[in-house]
Amino acid sequence: xxxxxxxxxxxxxxxxxxxxxxxxxxxxxxxxxxxxxxxxxxxxxxxxxxxxxxxxxxxxxxxxxxxxxxxxxxxxxxxxxxxxxxxxxxxxxxxxxxxxxxxxxxxxxxxxxxxxxxxxxxxxxxxxxxxxxxxxxxxxxxxxxxxxxxxxxxxxxxxxxxxxxxxxxxxxxxxxxxxxxxxxxxxxxxxxxxxxxxxxxxxxxxxxxxxxxxxxxxxxxxxxxxxxxxxxxxxxxxxxxxxxxxxxxxxxxxxx
Amino acid sequence: xxxxxxxxxxxxxxxxxxxxxxxxxxxxxxxxxxxxxxxxxxxxxxxxxxxxxxxxxxxxxxxxxxxxxxxxxxxxxxxxxxxxxxxxxxxxxxxxxxxxxxxxxxxxxxxxxxxxxxxxxxxxxxxxxxxxxxxxxxxxxxxxxxxxxxxxxxxxxxxxxxxxxxxxxxxxxxxxxxxxxxxxxxxxxxxxxxxxxxxxxxxxxxxxxxxxxxxxxxxxxxxxxxxxxxxxxxxxxxxxxxxxxxxxxxxxxxxxxxxxxxxxxxx
Numbered sequence: 183x184x185x186x187x188x189x190x191x192x193x194x195x196x197x198x199x200x201x202x203x204x205x206x207x208x209x210x211x212x213x214x215x216x217x218x219x220x221x222x223x224x225x226x227x228x229x230x231x232x233x234x235x236x237x238x239x240x241x242x243x244x245x246x247x248x249x250x251x252x253x254x255x256x257x258x259x260x261x262x263x264x265x266x267x268x269x270x271x272x273x274x275x276x277x278x279x280x281x282x283x284x285x286x287x288x289x290x291x292x293x294x295x296x297x298x299x300x301x302x303x304x305x306x307x308x309x310x311x312x313x314x315x316x317x318x319x320x321x322x323x324x325x326x327x328x329x330x331x332x333x334x335x336x337x338x339x340x341x342x343x344x345x346x347x348x349x350x351x352x353x354x355x356x357x358x359x360x361x362x363x364x365x366x367x368x369x370x371x372x373x374x375x376x377x378x379x380x381x382x383x384x385x386x387x388x389x390x391x392x393x394x395x396x397x398x399x400x401x402x403x404x405x406x407x408x409x410x411x412x413x414x415x416x417x418x419x420x421x422x423x424x425x426x427x428x429x430x431x432x433x434x435x436x437x438x
Numbered sequence: 439x440x441x442x443x444x445x446x447x448x449x450x451x452x453x454x455x456x457x458x459x460x461x462x463x464x465x466x467x468x469x470x471x472x473x474x475x476x477x478x479x480x481x482x483x484x485x486x487x488x489x490x491x492x493x494x495x496x497x498x499x500x501x502x503x504x505x506x507x508x509x510x511x512x513x514x515x516x517x518x519x520x521x522x523x524x525x526x527x528x529x530x531x532x533x534x535x536x537x538x539x540x541x542x543x544x545x546x547x548x549x550x551x552x553x554x555x556x557x558x559x560x561x562x563x564x565x566x567x568x569x570x571x572x573x574x575x576x577x578x579x580x581x582x583x584x585x586x587x588x589x590x591x592x593x594x595x596x597x598x599x600x601x602x603x604x605x606x607x608x609x610x611x612x613x614x615x616x617x618x619x620x621x622x623x624x625x626x627x628x629x630x631x632x633x634x635x636x637x638x639x640x641x642x643x644x645x646x647x648x649x650x651x652x653x654x655x656x657x658x659x660x661x662x663x664x665x666x667x668x669x670x671x672x673x674x675x676x677x678x679x680x681x682x683x684x685x686x687x688x689x690x691x692x693x694x695x696x697x698x699x700x701x702x703x704x705x
Contacts, residue, residue, distance in 0.1 A: 331523055331525060332527055334523075335521065335523070336544075337495060337514075338493055338495060338514060338521045339517065339544040339545075340514055340516075340517065345544070356531075431530050431531040431532075431572050
């Protein structure tokens with residue numbers, strides 16, 4: 183336990199310092215409220231506007247979660263198929279890597295047209311597309327990183343391809359998969375919120391942040407960002423917790 | 439020696455298409471039940487390749503390998519041999535006990551039988567207290583003992599070992615040599631042991647097969663008549679030094695490309 187505290191203490195100190203400097207410099211340099219509100223005001227609004235902000239956050243979170251599961255699921259499925267059929271992989275991989283360089287978020291208005299501008303589905307779709315590629319690329323890399331000597335050992339037991347896949351390739355790929363899922367959890371939240379900037383339900387977080395900023399209610403916009411950050415962290419934390427439960431063997435997740 | 443050989447290698451040649459290298463040329467070798475045979479030679483002499491051909495992990499270009507009277511492929515599918523590599527090749531996501539039980543799972547043993555055998559093997563390699571540890575929590579020597587326990591868990595008649603102690607320090611290596619011999623004496627399996635250490639080969643074996651490189655051939659054989667059980671004192675026996683010298687002489691002639699009939703004379 184003391185080790186935990188020692189590990190977290192530096193980050194906590196930096197965090198408190200940043201907040202204090204932020205709070206202090208607004209008073210010191212007379213920075214105007216609409217340029218940068220005080221952290222204390224943001225937290226206050228986070229509480230007073232809870233009846234609109236929190237449900238809005240939950241609404242957006244569900245969109246992100248849907249996109250996260252669909253995108254990651256399809257990414258794992260695609261990696262499995264490509265990993266199984268090598269020729270297919272050589273045809274697809276260069277395209278996949280090129281597609282990864284496309285700023286997918288730029289498609290947001292088009293997704294609105296496809297799945298409905300107000301509909302949560304268009305936001306989930308953006309989140310899903312954002313999650314898909316990193317998950318696919320990483321999982322595929324994981325499936326292909328299996329130790330050839332372990333595969334040879336399995337062959338000495340007359341193991342079938344399926345058994346090698348189940349007992350060697352999948353366990354090897356799991357740490358790679360979780361690294362991708364952590365990235366995807368962040369991307370899913372970004373996708374959902376940015377998607378809502380281009381239009382969405384009136385009670386969606388992205389829509390609220392956008393409209394608050396338009397009417398110069400920056401404190402509420404910042405409070406909305408705080409809600410988004412906390413939900414993003416929650417999703418990330420859930421992935422990390424799942425990783426620790428599943429990848430128990432890895433030295434870096436051991437508890438001393 | 440009148441029993442059916444455990445391993446029969448007949449005219450095995452192996453060429454690698456890339457670089458047009460002849461790794462093995464016309465290898466003839468028979469292993470009898472209970473023999474401990476070391477393959478020794480400089481790197482590139484094809485000793486590891488020969489082991490992999492015996493294990494049906496790579497096909498010979500020509501020639502045949504027969505194990506327990508069956509083609510090598512059938513023997514592999516029947517689980518007739520256990521194999522130990524230079525690296526322990528343990529699965530990080532499995533505990534020590536589960537690593538040892540892996541071949542038993544592959545053979546479809548039920549849970550109770552697996553557990554009982556795994557415990558026997560843990561006792562054999564003296565790792566009972568580490569059953570639930572993961573491989574990265576073990577020293578190199580302990581990892582290699584797990585690997586040996588895994589190879590022996592299903593009591594194969596034949597044990598193939600590819601420089602199993604090559605990556606270990608001298609002290610650990612000598613201790614594991616003694617442990618391996620006591621296990622071998624207990625189980626009576628036939629062992630093919632690849633090494634590039636002359637003293638290790640002489641200390642462990644009932645017969646040392648000396649190989650020469652480019653192309654990989656058998657340069658000669660040295661029967662080792664040191665008495666069993668072999669102990670720390672065996673290494674100080676004058677006969678031990680004579681045999682070491684004999685093997686070294688054979689290795690020195692490796693550049694002269696002995697003809698098969700000359701090699702036969704050295705028997």
